[in-house]
Amino acid sequence: MKRSIILLLVLTSSVFSACNKFLDTAPQDFVTPDNYFNTEADLDRALNGVYNRLIDNFGRMYCRGLFSFLVISDEFFYKSITVNQLKVMEFDAGQLDVGKLWEVAYSGIDRANLLLENVNKPVMDEAKRNAIKGQALFLRAYYYFILVDNFGGVPLKLSSTKSPTEAALPRASVADVYAAIVADMKEAEPLVNDISSYTNNERITTTVVQAILAKVYLTMAGAPLNDATKYQDALTYVNKVIASGKHSLNPDYSQIFINHSRDINEPKECLWEIGMYGNQQGAVQLAGSVGIENGLECPDDNIGYSGGALHITARLFNLFAADDPRRDWAIAPYKYVVTGGVPTKSFYTAAQIYERTCGKWRREYETQSPKNRVYNSTNFPVMRYADVLLMKAEAENAVNGPNADAYNAINMVRRRGYGKPVNTPDAAVDLAAGLSKESFQAALRDERGRELCFEGARKHDLIRWGLYVSNMQSLVPDIAATAPAAYKYAGNAAKNVTARNVLFPIPTTELTINHTVTQNPGW
Structure with missing residues (x-):
């Protein structure tokens, strides 16, 4: 080994003495922040790189994971998979897909940080610069929303990585992570463009920011923060989306998904899709x-x-x-x-x-x-107008009880589901009047389950309602009683769910290099 090192040093010295003139030449094809971010086109390419992490070629984001194996709930089970799999909730902190979710989200955050640090470099139209900055701010916040939703408090990194020797960051509290998410999204709201500025719904626009911020506030109102004051904030932001007049329900429920399969963008129903x-x-x-x-x-x-x-x-x-x-x-x-x-x-x-x-x-x-x-x-729909209306119904009920606005919002979704005119009361399909606040909330939970099934919402909803563990555990006797013999294994994921499964474990890869980070309970 020593001989090889000495030989390498000799060869290196020879190369250096023969190539001094070459080495004095400034590199022309190596991208660094110093020689990049100099044009509007550079910023656009960098922004595309921030969006790119939402797909992830290995499937941990919206390519697959966030509507399938990373969001196991009482909606579905995996065919023919019985043991030793994330898909049956039998895994540990070394599980590859969980580790990759963490890694890809932080990759998106780092790309956003780098772009935000250089967004003011080019000479360009200020409105276009603001739109790029607003999207980067929102996406950084959204990656943190994915992380805090799945892992709890996480290291809060708001500047790009400059060196691999940088000091490791400890976990921020859940409240602090949400505060950063809200701050970024609020700053982004006036900067991003209106949906009418684009020919598709794959970019972050004003109503996307408002709708996702409403979702963030609803989450903060539930577990683990249980800050009921956030219901009013959620109501404020869903009302902004509705008042914009930019969105409406597609009259045909099935057509939403046919459009996705046919590569047809429909920004009325679908506020934001992953392209x-x-x-x-x-x-x-x-x-x-x-x-x-x-x-x-x-x-x-x-x-x-x-x-x-x-x-x-x-x-x-x-x-x-x-x-x-x-x-x-x-x-x-x-x-x-x-x-x-x-x-x-x-x-x-x-x-x-x-x-x-x-x-x-x-x-x-x-x-x-x-x-x-x-x-x-x-494409995968992250936010549909039906979700906006159901958030409206939930927040309205929480703040003001089951009033006319809450009933109207949920009934619009129900009427469309039954193929009825959405703005015309229909006793045959409308939710019955006179429900208590608790009964309305229960009906709202079921309606979200029907309308948004398979769209990655169910696990998130059950966790924020404090119902994930109990719903999964009660699924075990349900399946034992209703499934035919060949499908009794359908309850295996539910059998493995305990209180620890409200969060994923902090990945072993992170614990190995960051000794300031502590593991989640039960892992």
């Missing part, structure tokens, strides 16, 4: 797995392959009334089978509830060709 591109073939690596990871079972590549990994629980199925049209769209009523080389639809019987899969995004509607078995260009 997926291509099918991971070629130079652009920005595809996702919406409708594949969580698709209806189909073995045919031309229609669009999906193994149908996410199977539904009877609890979710029974949450819908039999005449609610959303049930047989959100939950696949059929799968594809191939007989004699011909693919056909095979409809499930009433006894085959546990064989049914997610049906919201159906690959038969995709227009891209050829279709890839693992990746596609279907």
